[in-house]
Structures are given as C-alpha cells and as structure tokens.
Amino acid sequence: xxxxxxxxxxxxxxxxxxxxxxxxxxxxxxxxxxxxxxxxxxxxxxxxxxxxxxxxxxxxxxxxxxxxxxxxxxxxxxxxxxxxxxxxxxxxxxxxxxxxxxxxxxxxxxxxxxxxxxxxxxxxxxxxxxxxxxxxxxxxxxxxxxxxxxxxxxxxxxxxxxxxxxxxxxxxxxxxxxxxxxxxxxxxxxxxxxxxxxxxxxxxxxxxxxxxxxxxxxxxxxxxxxxxxxxxxxxxxxxxxxxxxxxxxxxxxxxxxxxxxxxxxxxxxxxxxxxxxxxxxxxxxxxxxxxxxxxxxxxxxxxxxxxxxxxxxxxx
Amino acid sequence: xxxxxxxxxxxxxxxxxxxxxxxxxxxxxxxxxxxxxxxxxxxxxxxxxxxxxxxxxxxxxxxxxxxxxxxxxxxxxxxxxxxxxxxxxxxxxxxxxxxxxxxxxxxxxxxxxxxxxxxxxxxxxxxxxxxxxxxxxxxxxxxxxxxxxxxxxxxxxxxxxxxxxxxxxxxxxxxxxxxxxxxxxxxxxxxxxxxxxxxxxxxxxxxxxxxxxxxxxxxxxxxxxx
Numbered sequence: 001x002x003x004x005x006x007x008x009x010x011x012x013x014x015x016x017x018x019x020x021x022x023x024x025x026x027x028x029x030x031x032x033x034x035x036x037x038x039x040x041x042x043x044x045x046x047x048x049x050x051x052x053x054x055x056x057x058x059x060x061x062x063x064x065x066x067x068x069x070x071x072x073x074x075x076x077x078x079x080x081x082x083x084x085x086x087x088x089x090x091x092x093x094x095x096x097x098x099x100x101x102x103x104x105x106x107x108x109x110x111x112x113x114x115x116x117x118x119x120x121x122x123x124x125x126x127x128x129x130x131x132x133x134x135x136x137x138x139x140x141x142x143x144x145x146x147x148x149x150x151x152x153x154x155x156x157x158x159x160x161x162x163x164x165x166x167x168x169x170x171x172x173x174x175x176x177x178x179x180x181x182x183x184x185x186x187x188x189x190x191x192x193x194x195x196x197x198x199x200x201x202x203x204x205x206x207x208x209x210x211x212x213x214x215x216x217x218x219x220x221x222x223x224x225x226x227x228x229x230x231x232x233x234x235x236x237x238x239x240x241x242x243x244x245x246x247x248x249x250x251x252x253x254x255x256x257x258x259x260x261x262x263x264x265x266x267x268x269x270x271x272x273x274x275x276x277x278x279x280x281x282x283x284x285x286x287x288x289x290x291x292x293x294x295x296x297x298x299x300x301x302x303x304x305x306x307x308x309x310x311x312x313x314x315x316x
Numbered sequence: 317x318x319x320x321x322x323x324x325x326x327x328x329x330x331x332x333x334x335x336x337x338x339x340x341x342x343x344x345x346x347x348x349x350x351x352x353x354x355x356x357x358x359x360x361x362x363x364x365x366x367x368x369x370x371x372x373x374x375x376x377x378x379x380x381x382x383x384x385x386x387x388x389x390x391x392x393x394x395x396x397x398x399x400x401x402x403x404x405x406x407x408x409x410x411x412x413x414x415x416x417x418x419x420x421x422x423x424x425x426x427x428x429x430x431x432x433x434x435x436x437x438x439x440x441x442x443x444x445x446x447x448x449x450x451x452x453x454x455x456x457x458x459x460x461x462x463x464x465x466x467x468x469x470x471x472x473x474x475x476x477x478x479x480x481x482x483x484x485x486x487x488x489x490x491x492x493x494x495x496x497x498x499x500x501x502x503x504x505x506x507x508x509x510x511x512x513x514x515x516x517x518x519x520x521x522x523x524x525x526x527x528x529x530x531x532x533x534x535x536x537x538x539x540x541x542x
Contacts (some may be wrong), residue, residue, distance in 0.1 A: 173321035174328040176335030279323035294346075297419030301342055304426045312433050313449045314320040 003085070004254055005093045006112070012092075013083040014099040021045035023238065023274060030278035034226040052224035060121045060217055070117035071225035077110035078232040085239055086161050089251040092125070095161040100148040104141065107192075107236075110229065111137055120215030125206065129213025132289060136198065139296035140191045143184055146303035150181045151244060152311050155237075164247045177314060180306030182245045187299035189237035191292065194230070196281040198292055201230075208289060217271065235270075238277075242269040326374050333367040334450040337487060338429065341460040344480055345425050346418040350472055351409045354399045357476045361391030364483055368490050380490070383501045384484030387486065390505055395479060395512045402516045405470055408529060413470040421467055425460050432456040450491040471522055471529045475515045482508055 025045040032039035059067070084098050084106070111133065118130035152158040154177060157168035191198045194211040206214050215226045243250065249265025251258040287295065320328070340360040347353045365388035372380035387495075405410045434451040461481035468474050486504075489496050496504075523529055 169489040171321050173323075174325065174332050175320070175328050176332040179332065180335065180339065256354075290336065294417070294419045298346060301346075301426055302339065305339050305342065305429070308426075308429055308433065309331075309338070312452050313331045313335060 002154075003026055005091070008089060008092050008254060008259070009083060009092050012087050012089070013079065016082045016087060016235060017079060017228070017232065020228065020235045021049060023235045023270060024231040026271065027234075027274045027278045027281075030275050031282055034278060041245075047223050049228060052227070053221050055220040057220035057222055060123075061166065062122045063120050063217070066113075067117050067120040067217070068222070070113045071222040071229075073113045074110045074117075075225040075229040075232075077106050078229040078236070081106040081110070082232055082236050082239075084160075085236060086164055086243060086250070087239055088266055089254060089259055090161045091251075091253055092161075095159065098160045098164075100152065100158045100160055101145075104144060105149070107233070108137070108141065114214055114226075117218075119219040123217060125209075125213040125216050129210055129216070132210045133214060136191050136292060136296065139293055140188045140299070143296060143300040143303050144192075146300060146307055147181045147185045147188065150177050150303065150307045150310055153307070153315075154178065160244070164243060164250065165252075166242075167247050168250070168252070175310075175314060177306045177310035178245065180302050180309065182241070184299045184303035184306060185237075185241055185244070187302065189241060191299070193234045193237055193297055195234075195258050195277065197284045197287040198272070198295065208286065210289075233288075238270055239266070240272050242273055251255045281306045324374075326370055327440050330367055330370050330374065331450065333363055333370065334453050334487075334491070337363050337367065337483075338453045338456055338460075341457045341480065341484070342422060342425050344476070345460055345464050345467075348404055348412045348418060348466075350411050350413060350470065351400065353413075353473050353476050354396050354403065357399075358392050358396035360480060360483055361393075361396070362385060364487060365392055366452060367487070369491055379498045382498060383505075386501065386505050390498075390509060391479070391483065394509065396514060398512055399472060399476065402519055404521060406519060406529065408470070408472060411470065413468055413473050417433075421463070425463060428459050428463060430455045432459055433449050452490065454484055454488035454491055457487055460484075469532050471519055475512070478515075479508070479512070 022042065022045070025040065025042055028044075029039040029042070083105055084094060084103055086092070086095070086098060115130040115133050118126040118133070120126070148158065151163050154175065155163040157163060157166070190196075194201055199210040199212075200208065201211065203209065204216075206213075211230060215223060218226055243266075246269060249262055249269070251262035323331075337360060340356060340363060344353060344356050344360070347356055366385050368380060368384035368387055372378070372384060400409070432455040435451040436455055439451065458481055461477050461484055464477035464480065465474055468477060483506075519529060522534075526534065
C-alpha cells in the first residue's frame, strides 16, 4: 500500500470539501463588488451551512425514505467525484479510477437522486424542477461526453490523469480541437451547475428556477447537505476546466515542494476562473428556460466541431 | 504524416483558423437575428483574410497577400457595411428570421460536416500541402451555406448565405491550390461586389412589389401585380 499517497488523497478531498463554500462565496463577493453591493464576508457560506446543520429537520408527510436518503447520496456522489478529479497531484492511488466516464456516471448518480427527491414530496415545484433538471442533463451529458472523447482522442486515454500528463509533457501546440472542447466544457459547466444564463442560483423565482425548485422541500441538515453538494459540483467543474486545459503547476510527484507549488497554482487558477465567472454572470442576462435546449445544442455542436477538427485536421 | 504537435506554429495557426471558419459557418446557421448574422459574416471574412495572409506568409507568395487584403476590404468591411445599411433602410435590422429551431439545424449541420469529411477523403491524397486537411472544411463551409440558404426566409439573410458560400469557395481555393491567379481573383471579387450591389437593388424591388422581404410570399402567382 502506498500510505503517503492515500493520505494525500484524503487530505486533498477534505480540503476540497472545506474549500467549496469558500469558492462559491468568492464568486458571490466578486459579483457583489461588480454590482456595487456590499459583499458578504468570506465566511458567510460557512455560517449559512452551520446554521442549517443546527436547525431541526421538517419532513413533509407525503415523503418516503428516498427523500431522507437522497441528500446523503447526492453529497456522497459529489465528494466521491471530487476525490477522483486530479486536483494538485497526478501521481496518486486514485488515478486508477480517475476515469472521465466514471466521473460522468457519478455526477449522473447524484443528479438522478436529486431529481427523485424533487419528485418525492409530490409538490408542483419539485416535479417541475426535476423535469427541467433532467431536460438540461439529457442535453448536457452528450456534450460533456463529446468533450471528453475529444480530449481522450488527443491523449489516447479517458483517464483524467493521463490526459493532464499528456498536456504537460508534450510540446505546447495550438490545437483547434482543445480550444473548442474548452468552450463546450465551459458551456456545459454553466448549464450543469445552474449558473446564469441557464439558472439563477440566487433566486427563488417560481417560473425560472431549476435547482432551487427541487430542493424547495428540504430543511435543516438535509438542505445544508444539498447546498454543499451544489457548491462541490461548481468547484468540481471549475477544477476540471482549469486542470484539463491549464494544468501547468500541477505536482507530478508527491514531493512536498511541488505539492506546495501546485496548491498555490490551483488557488490562483480558481480565483481567476471564479472572477471570470462572476464577470460573465454580471454581464449576461438569464435566458428563458425554453432557450436552454438551443444553448446546449450549441455546446454540443461546438464539442462536435472540436472532435471533427481533431479527426480532420490533427490526426492526419 | 508528421505529428501535429511538430508542425510549425504558423501551420498550426492556419489549421486552428480553418476550424474557426467552420465554427463561424455553424454559428451563421444558428443565428436568427439579421444584424447578428451580418456581423458574423463580417467576422468570417476577417478569419478568411487572416488565414489567407498566413498561407501567403507560409509559402512566401506575395500575390496571395494582395488577395488577403482584397478579402478583408471586400468581405469583412464593404459587403457587411452595405448589407447593414440596406437592412437599416428597409427597417429590418432587428428582425429575426428562423423557420426551424436553431438547435435542430445545428445538428443537421454537424451531420453535414461528417458527410463532407467522408466525401473528401479520397481527394485529399492528391493535395500535397499542409492545408490539405482543410479541404473537407472548405467543402463543409459551402454545404453549410447551402443549408443556410434553404432554411432562411428573408432575402437579406439569404444573400448573406450566398456570400458565405462564396467564402467557402475562396477558402477551398486557398487551401487546395494556394489561391487562384490574381486576375481570376480580382474578377471574382469584382463580381461579388457587383452582386452585392444588385442584391441591394433587388431588396427594394421585392419589397415594393410584395410589401415584405419574406421569400415565402413569392410562391403565389399573381396576375394583376397589385
């Protein structure tokens, strides 16, 4: 057994779970500053979660056991998915399962239970949110897989660590396929994490909400877990974007020095990406729900163009 | 075949721009607003001019640089300007024009690109330059423009589609044969310019005779011509 490696894995996963509210809070802060509002303090998301964890749980009479176990499964799938994604070091014991298709599967598992929980209480909003979430997911997943296939063809592997390693060790090339894959992944990430212009995470407006509609019936500890899972998902997509496309600075070995550099690098990269996301959310208006399929069809086409340009232009 | 990552940077840039032209074609296909369509067409012209200039630098051909300049001035500046001006005069600048859902058309466009790639494969062997892989893309740009022609109803966007088709043909010429002789190039450029002007006159004629620029109105035969 590779004991230091496993310690690093546990450390990395724990760090990510702790950092997820901070990242969401960072985006909120930048947004507030851009919109001339007083920003919430950095610790605000943690305070919210602590408050929710301390509150009692109110269960609707119509709910079944699924409603109660769903938060655990959703959060568990998110944490597991997060531990699979290479964050700071590449040479870890989990790299064997760090497969992109596994990752998509884990995300789908979490989403499936999220939608079930939304349906379980039998309220109108829950069902509406669940059906919208599944609509978005059914269109975003093919685009996501197309992005992954493009990267997999470039690196000849669907393993995330191998893909990143391939980018790090081969000479830097201007690849059209990777550029299109990046654009498509950003679009998929926006749709999947429910950010503007697909969904607005800051509002409970009946007509437009997707994610908020599903977790409307939750309270107390369950709600805190759902919120944390959503924040983790946001961080996960952000880490995927920065590490798959801008992996420079990641630790190739488990040496403490390179791990420290990698930590600093990932913090800097995420801070930049978070700022860009906040700027984008400030500049763009939310689109109508019925425009979302078009948005995702565009994402799919961009990913398809990426894959085709690899086959046509790069594979020779 | 050389490894892609060992190609010189300029050739990588050419291929990247070629992929971006394909993307701009698909974007044209999905875009429904008149003004945005014209703007996208202008950007496609810019991309085409840059790619022509890069090919010219890569093979050291001064004539190709001239045709790059010609492309920039004509397709990226003059024709879009003319179209925007006419659209403003006809008061249709903000109109939207889409008969089928853009998502569906995009997927059809994707299938068309795959089709073009499989058609072009046997021909590609004969083209010897670095840009030979872009032949499939240029054919795809032509086909996508044709798809755009048949999915649009407004005359202005159809003209844009027609001009984009010409872009595709020019792109094919640049990628397969490193550009046509300058005389031919100048002649074609002049033709396109004249065509743009004549189309402009036609817009007004069509609107005056049927009261709108919707081509679907033209399917009915009318004898009196009221």
